[in-house]
């Protein structure tokens with residue numbers, strides 16, 4: 514876990530690590546031509562072997578040349594895995610409200626209105642509240658966290674988020690002693706989010722955590738990545754990030770956070786209860802009914818073994834002491 518404490522509301526670019534600036538500038542300045550050429554290169558290059566050490570410069574899937582070792586050595590997670598490129602993180606997304614095509618989310622979400630935006634904190638709390646997005650940035654210390662994101666579909670990325678621990682917001686709301694769970698809800702607006710017109714899922718997207726999971730210091734509300742505000746495709750203006758759980762728990766574009774004594778039913782639990790449970794902890798030993806979870810494709814690097822709790826076992830395994838992780842999947 515890499516925590517760089519950030520103070521203040523907006524992170525001035527002078528405070529962003531030179532490595533990130535380097536990485537982002539490298540990508541922002543690359544023209545479409547370079548990317549297209551890279552894609553060609555990528556097409557005729559095999560996936561690196563699974564044994565590739567993560568510290569080896571990881572090129573992104575656009576095939577762009579890897580940054581120099583010196584430039585990326587700091588922009589890694591605590592396991593030494595290089596952060597994915599800004600392009601990868603913002604152009605390969607799951608956001609079913611817009612489309613199920615990961616490579617078209619960015620384009621279809623581009624005009625999504627994320628301002629003004631309010632987040633309601635409600636339910637079993639002594640201090641319910643309505644927060645403007647700027648309140649969230651101002652009232653809670655913004656930090657940078659480099660986290661692995663492991664999708665249940667067996668691909669993964671390393672993402673440098675900005676945000677703040679959800680615990681800070683919950684503490685401000687003062688949960689009542691009967692509160693046991695936190696339920697999160699995405700904006701419901703089928704005009705802006707055409708995917709919500711599909712009756713296949715029970716909209717709006719909802720997710721849930723046990724209160725102790727929600728209070729865990731690794732659990733954050735993210736408002737940015739790579740030193741910039743979130744783009745719509747990544748869940749602007751504010752989304753959850755729970756790095757030891759499958760990516761679908763990290764609900765995007767949140768408008769409501771409710772404390773409750775009932776275990777919330779998530780959109781995915783409702784859609785396919787035998788495939789998606791409440792916990793959804795990353796677990797290489799418990800396969801998805803339709804595919805193995807033993808390994809994953811780290812975008813830009815290649816296939817590698819999946820780690821228990823996505824590599825955060827030291828910090829979170831105690832939350833599940835004595836639980837049958839096969840039954841509580």
Ligand SMILES: Nc1nc2c(c(=O)[nH]1)N[C@H]1C(S)=C(S)[C@@H](COP(=O)(O)O)O[C@H]1N2
Nearest residue numbers: 606607608609664718747760761763764765
């Ligand atoms: N509202 C909402 N949140 C969502 C999703 C979604 O479809 N809708 N997809 C989830 C899934 S499956 C993953 S893997 C992550 C992807 O986050 P990213 O696109 O920012 O990498 O968002 C999660 N949060």
Ligand SMILES: [Mo]
Nearest residue numbers: 664665760761
């Ligand atoms: Mo996912």
